[in-house]
Amino acid sequence: MSEEVIKAEGLTKIFNKSLVAVDHVNFSVKSGEIFGFLGPNGAGKTTTINMLTTVLKPTEGFAYVLGYDIVKQANNVRKVIGVVPQEYTADEDLTGYENVMLCADLYGIPRDIAKKRALELMELVELTQFKDKRVETYSGGMRRRLELACGLINRPKVLFLDEPTLGLDVQTRAATWSYIRKLKEEYGMTLFMTTHYLEEADILCDRIAIIDHGKIVAIGAPDELKDSLGGDIITISIKENADISELIRSVEHVKDVKNENGSYRIKVESGEVTAPLIIEALRKKGYTVIKLSLTEPTLNEVYLEYTGRAIRDIEESKEAVRMQRIAIRRARAE
Amino acid sequence: MSKVNEYNPSMLRGLWALTVRELKKWLKDPVMVLMLVLQPLIWMGLLGKSININAIFSSKSLVNLEIPDIQVPGSLLNPPVNGVLIIPGAFITQQLQQMFSTIGTKVMQDTFGVIDYFSYMAIGMVSMIVMTTTMFTGMSIVWDRRLGFLDKVLSTPVPRGAIIFAKVLNATLRAIFQATVILALAYLLGLQLSSNFTLLNLLGVYAAIFLLGIGLSSVFIAFSLRSTRMERPMQIISLITMPLMFASNTFFPISLMPYWIQVVAKVNPLTYLTDAVRQLTIMPLDLSTLMFDFICLGIFASILATIGIMLSWRYLTK
């Protein structure tokens, strides 16, 4: 199961001769895995998908999908992939069923087979009840599911999902995740998805690539990436207006300190051991700690580490919030 | 889902599917059809009826003519008679009116080719609807692109040509439909068909519209594909519609126009469409003129379609 389903080598897209949207990315996606591209808006995720799905030609570099060259054998690629675009592309004026059948026509699937499949897929994405309603009347979640049905009509071996839960509410997002998992687990499909939700990448993807300004800055399983940071993260603020970076750095076990607008992000091996030492060191110099939190590195930390800034995530992971509260309580108890 | 089927979409299947999609959309949006018909209808109903050129050249123009009785001295007559000959003014008025009417008809006939201006300009409106419909319909590809539909279609193995041809075909079919609506409305408003009009002529009309529709829509689709803003094609349409109409035989024969307008009108494909349709519907058909019109339309269609389809192709496969 380690066959490479997608392989990109130095894949690059430059728009209008100057805007480097995707900058020499290299990665490979293994058979049967969910591979995620994580990055903020404008990072180059959609552009990458557009190249892999043969919509755009790369300016430089190569990519292969199931061994087919995306430029030279584009038509073979098109036959074996499914695409669920970022936008809602279904035709508003047609019914859900008509839309799926239109997709079937575009793949040249014989009518009788297409009809059967369309009904099966509508069932899979729980739209059977609405199949003869115009898409105009569908909610956001229903539209996403319809896109999914369209993307699956040719029984693709690889499915590309561009921000599959963008703009969906929490419940619908969770439901979408379960569809995606089902595709992988029950049908052995390989999935390439993009997202700018850390949580989604963390929970759903087997491996992720963090992409920033068109470049891949880190790649690996979410846990690997977190472990690669090593240790814990302590965040601390003091009442006084002073730079205490050097002071903290001198404390034993402290690996790195970053001052972010008066709040210090400290990388340590073990938070439980080092936090008291830091507090002690600060107290000795007369500083008052007003806030302290302890977290195991989350994908957020990984992201921050590699890109130098926090991704705008609409929800903090609940686990992270809980950990923070515990850490603060402990610190006060000291 | 274990078995993977690979099918090859044929050009025809893709073309059919994409065209049917457009036609379904079209049926579900009757307002747009109405809006497009409205403009030529207003032109036809108001301009065609109010600029009543026939009336100028008819006896009606002379109704208020009052000519006094004329006394002709008998000595002027040949052979001379005694006394005075009185010709009643009313008689002269009547004679003049009759003559004027005959001349008027002749002038109308020589100028417009028909004796009734409304019929003349109504056919011009058929050309106008063909032009606006093909352009508007070609423009819909901007939406397809903006809404991501185009990208989705491009990621499927459907032949790229089918994507372009479906648009062209749809625009042309719409133009034919709208032209039929305008013709029917004109007929209701008093269009006078020539005595040798048959349904076969109607097929000729459709053939002419088809040629121009293919040419115009191809160019417009290519242009729309390249403009990122929805407004741009709209602006172009409203900018070029009027000049193209006036610098052609839509409203008036080009032979009476200043030389420089004639030059524009002669390279304006609308001129040939309008003339072909007039030949086929309201004029006594002149086969050699009709052939010439069709040859010109054919040339325009090939040039415009080649440019348009090549540009679109390059865009879609870039």
Ligand SMILES: Nc1ncnc2c1ncn2[C@@H]1O[C@H](COP(=O)(O)OP(=O)(O)O)[C@@H](O)[C@H]1O
């Ligand atoms: N067709 C295009 N023409 C010019 N620039 C583009 C085009 N598509 C995307 N870009 C630019 O490329 C960059 C990457 O965009 P995109 O791949 O859509 O990012 P993401 O999907 O990660 O949000 C952005 O700066 C965007 O403005």
Ligand SMILES: [Mg+2]
């Ligand atoms: Mg995107």
